[in-house]
Every structure is written in C-alpha cells, then in structure tokens.
Amino acid sequence: MGGKMEARPLISVIVPVYNAERYVERCFQSIADQTYDNLDVVVVDDGSVDGSAELCDAWARKDSRFQVVHQSNQGVACARNQGLDLAKGEYVAWVDSDDWIEPDYLQVLSDALYGEHADMSIEFGTADTSVVCGTDIVRRHLLGHFGYALWSTLARKGLYDGLRFEPSLIVGEDAYMLLQLRTKCRKVVLMGNTGYHYLMREDSLMHDVSENSLLAGVESRDAVCRYVRRTNAALEKYTHYEVLAGAAMSLRKIKASPSLRNDQKLKRLLKRKIMQSVWRMPYGALTRHQLKEVLSALSHMAD
Numbered sequence: 001m002g003g004k005m006e007a008r009p010l011i012s013v014i015v016p017v018y019n020a021e022r023y024v025e026r027c028f029q030s031i032a033d034q035t036y037d038n039l040d041v042v043v044v045d046d047g048s049v050d051g052s053a054e055l056c057d058a059w060a061r062k063d064s065r066f067q068v069v070h071q072s073n074q075g076v077a078c079a080r081n082q083g084l085d086l087a088k089g090e091y092v093a094w095v096d097s098d099d100w101i102e103p104d105y106l107q108v109l110s111d112a113l114y115g116e117h118a119d120m121s122i123e124f125g126t127a128d129t130s131v132v133c134g135t136d137i138v139r140r141h142l143l144g145h146f147g148y149a150l151w152s153t154l155a156r157k158g159l160y161d162g163l164r165f166e167p168s169l170i171v172g173e174d175a176y177m178l179l180q181l182r183t184k185c186r187k188v189v190l191m192g193n194t195g196y197h198y199l200m201r202e203d204s205l206m207h208d209v210s211e212n213s214l215l216a217g218v219e220s221r222d223a224v225c226r227y228v229r230r231t232n233a234a235l236e237k238y239t240h241y242e243v244l245a246g247a248a249m250s251l252r253k254i255k256a257s258p259s260l261r262n263d264q265k266l267k268r269l270l271k272r273k274i275m276q277s278v279w280r281m282p283y284g285a286l287t288r289h290q291l292k293e294v295l296s297a298l299s300h301m302a303d
C-alpha cells in the first residue's frame with residue numbers, strides 16, 4: 001500500500017473589511033470555493049457601520065475555516081496587523097473585501113511557490129512566468145516589474161516576522177510592506193494573471209483627490225526612499241522612477257480637480273520631486289513605456 005498523501009500547508013487568507021456589505025458575499029464565496037481548501041480565513045471587521053459585520057459573522061457560523069474579529073475603526077493598516085496576529089497558516093494571502101478570486105487562484109499561486117521552493121509568488125498582469133533571485137528582487141520591485149499590490153501575492157508567513165504595517169502611512173502602506181518583504185526574499189516567482197478580480201470603487205482611497213491624500217502619497221514614496229537608503233544604498237537610484245511617476249500622476253489629478261488646480265504650493269512640491277528624480281534616474285534600466293512616462297512628467301513642468 002502506498003503512503004499517505006502529504007497534507008498541503010495551511011494558507012491564511014486575510015480579508016480586512018470596512019463598509020463592504022454590497023461585496024463581501026461574493027468575496028467570501030469565492031474564497032470558500034477555492035480548489036486549494038486547506039485554508040484559515042481571517043476576517044477583520046474594522047468598525048463597519050453598514051451590514052458588513054453581520055455578514056462576516058454569518059460566514060463564521062457557516063464555514064469553520066472562517067474566523068472573524070471586530071475592532072473599532074482604526075484604518076486598514078491596523079486591520080491588516082490584526083489579521084497577521086491571528087493568522088495560523090504557514091503562508092499568507094490577501095483578498096480585499098470588495099474583490100473576488102477564481103476557484104483555482106490559490107492553487108496556481110501555491111503550485112508555483114512550492115514548485116520553485118520560493119518565498120513569494122506574485123501575480124502581475126501579463127507577465128511571463130519567471131524566477132527572480134537575490135538583490136535583483138528589490139531592484140525589479142523598485143522599477144515596478146512586480147506591481148505594488150499586496151493582494152497579488154502569496155508568501156511565507158515567516159517573512160512577516162518582525163514586520164507590521166505602518167499606520168502612519170495613509171496610502172501606500174501595502175507597497176511599503178511589500179518592499180520590506182521582498183528585501184527578505186531569496187527567491188520569488190512572477191506570473192501573469194491567475195484569477196484575481198480587482199474592483200475599482202469610486203469611494204476608495206486610491207481615488208481620493210485631496211491635498212491630504214496627495215501629500216500622503218508623497219510621504220509614502222519618501223518612506224520607500226529612506227528605507228532603501230538605509231538598507232541597501234546601492235539600489236537607491238532605482239527609487240527615483242516611482243517618485244517621478246507618482247508626482248506626475250498627482251499633477252494630472254490636480255489639473256483635473258477644480259478645487260486643487262490653483263494650489264501652487266502643492267504643485268511646486270510635486271514639480272520639485274520630478275526635477276530631483278529626473279537627474280538621478282537609471283535610464284538604462286527603464287522600459288520604453290517608462291521612458292515615455294519620464295517625458296510626460298517633464299511636460300507638466302510648464303503647467
């Protein structure tokens with residue numbers, strides 16, 4: 001008789017929830033339907049004031065793999081930290097409460113990760129499947145080759161040891177965490193679309209066009225530069241493209257916003273970020289698309 005089939009490692013799927021009653025049923029059902037079923041689903045209700053909390057509790061009663069914790073509204077960084085504290089799995093995946101995943105999403109990510117004995121598997125658009133090792137991981141992260149979405153990753157839980165999301169970063173706390181995680185990785189697997197469906201909500205922080213949100217974006221990108229300067233100064237030059245691209249995007253938002261288009265102080269700050277970056281850019285490492293973005297950013301200097 002053959003031996004027993006080796007049990008598949010437990011994957012913790014962490015889902016922060018805030019006022020998402022229109023979406024959580026589809027989200028939770030897509031997680032419950034995964035072909036990779038050895039799951040620990042950690043749902044953190046961050047003080048929702050709609051019907052989200054009740055829907056979360058209903059799923060915990062229906063499926064024993066779901067555990068739910070409720071907390072006062074503290075922001076997504078604190079909700080994610082609570083999820084990490086409760087996660088029991090050997091590996092961690094993330095799903096936003098308004099998104100959903102295809103039935104084989106975790107199977108595909110885990111097969112790639114286990115097959116290559118990697119620390120992280122990453123879904124990013126139409127990328128060809130490839131393995132990246134050593135310091136090239138951080139270099140390519142800084143150049144945007146992997147994207148900056150936490151939900152596109154499956155990673156060893158041990159990578160999160162000693163790390164937690166930074167509550168002071170109003171935006172970009174996930175990208176900052178990914179940089180820290182990838183700094184600790186020995187090997188990652190990059191692959192194309194594996195079945196994550198991202199919902200573009202008009203009321204999300206990513207669509208917030210206010211002085212505070214744009215300044216928060218500047219601080220998030222500055223935090224990345226400080227971290228790289230502190231941990232691997234030789235790679236600092238690769239931070240400048242994202243600083244420039246982020247500042248250019250913010251200037252485009254200001255131009256389209258009646259309430260901000262006359263904010264000269266904010267525009268001067270963003271233009272200064274562009275000029276500081278343009279002289280330090282590793283142009284030989286940029287793609288044709290990125291070089292066009294640099295030219296586009298410079299075109300905003302006359303506005």
